[in-house]
Amino acid sequence: MTSALSAPPAGVLSARGNRALPWAAAAVLIALPFAWNAPYPMHLMVVVLIWSFAYTSWSVMGRFGLVSLGHGGFFGVGAYGTALSWNYFHLSPFLGVPIAMVAAVVLAVLVAYPCSRFRITGHYFALVTLALSAIVLQVATASRDITGGSLGYTPERVQGGSAFLAFQFTDKLTWYFIALGVWAVGLFIRWRVDRSMLAYALEAIAEDEDAAGAAGVNVTAEKLKVTALSAAMTAFAGAMYCQYQMFISPDTVSGISVSLQMVFAAVVGGIYVLPGPTVGAIITILLAEGLRIFFGTGALGWDNLVYGTLLVVFIIFLPQGLVGAAWNWLTGGRKIA
């Protein structure tokens, strides 16, 4: 099978003499809130960073042609796992989040194992994983005695609103630095994965599973590794979302809509380049917010109208995404290793 979405250039923030660039970007981002910290822009930045992390997590496996529509499920498990273990067992998120991540990984392996064992790829893989996110949505909705159902769920607030062990902070600045750190770690993980033996193996698998298998690649094991990593990261993103928003509902953290939202943003930004999903998050979130401010409450639906169209246009004309296209244009289409 041809690898999805054409021409894969690897990370942009890579060698080639611009090692200083990530450090400069980090310095600017750390300094930014000291120069300008109005509450609304800070809120937007935190949201963008958390979702950027989620989209990057999706792209960790998505860039190898493993297009999962189950990530809405992992995100939901992360969010609900953290909130439920806090409310019912009074487990600090420092324990609750790892538990939720393990749950997401178990779920991911449960589905990914038969998929890779029985060669369920492409369409089939997307549709099977779609069932997974639908299950998480339905379970969260159906067990309304525990999760509050479609009305949503709130982790119990601690006295005073902020506590380190409860991982609850009312201060936007604190959240900005947490989200910034999480996002940077996400980029670092993906950067490492892109340069690991795992990436070579997975690229070979994406090109031709039989050939890769014959060349000594353990197809099932390699796929499971990257799926587990991606699921764990996505669950972590869900947990961060839950702790920041302090309100989750089945429709906003799980299900096919959240899965598609992840795929859209990542594809619009570009899944083969490291900053692609982040750029996708910036574009989609600013677009939604901009339209909401511009049209007021009458904007309901306009943001999706625009980005549904964008997605179709991108897939047809610019399958490598904005950052990918810009990179190809800047480098004159040279492949980067």
Added chain:
Amino acid sequence: MFDIYLLEAVINGVLLGGVLALLALGLNLIFGVIDVVWICYAELIMMGMYGMFYMVSGFHFPFLVAAVLAIALVAILGVVLHVLVIAPLLNAAPINQLLATGGVLAFLQALATVMFGIDFRNLGIRLPVIEISGMFISYARLLAFGTALAGMVAVYLFLSRTYTGTAIRAIAQDRQIMPLMGVDTRRIYIVTSAIGGGLAGLAACLLVLQYDVHPFIGLTFGPITFMICVLGGLGNMIGGFVAAFVFAEIISVAGLYMDLEWGYVFAFVFFIVMMFIRPRGLLARRS
């Protein structure tokens, strides 16, 4: 002891299965012939339901006239979808085609939100409920079941008795050879998209009698339709037919003992378990 509620649930499951089979048939036809999955299939149904709502409640068309128009409308939508989105991507990676129709899904949902608002709307037609020895069977469901079966028979006759139908089946078997046999693939794809859309339109006419229409109703039917198709073996129309009834029974019978959502959960879990056991679909021939 004979459980009359269980029997009622089983019968309702069969009736639900008829409609689900109709949904799966349209999707399978398109997959089998054009080799793409319309992730937005349920959203086409949603547009058809809105069409029905406005024609019947807004313009006071007779139900049957509105139904014919709605089927035509969704058939045209199917052709437009094919020409604008699928045709440019015919040679792209399959997953790109799937994602592009995912974009159409978001687009149609948003379009409905913008044009019609997020209110739940219904035709206001309340069909009677038939009582048979203590069991309650909804007339709307019975009608849907009958019409769905008739629709499927019509498609079967079309595929097996006409020249175009034969060409469609031939393309589903071998995409490369048929152009050499003098079949215009492009035309066949458009006809298939129209039939697929028309089946979605027919489903819309039947579902609008049972459910309120709102922009997100597609999310109720969409995932289940894909799972039925995959369970039956994508492109395998008979497999899809069987899978639809299996799914409907699980939902209906589980819904009897617990909430309806748990019925869906069981159906989805069953689906994933079946993927372990029969990864190529229920009726897959062992290769």
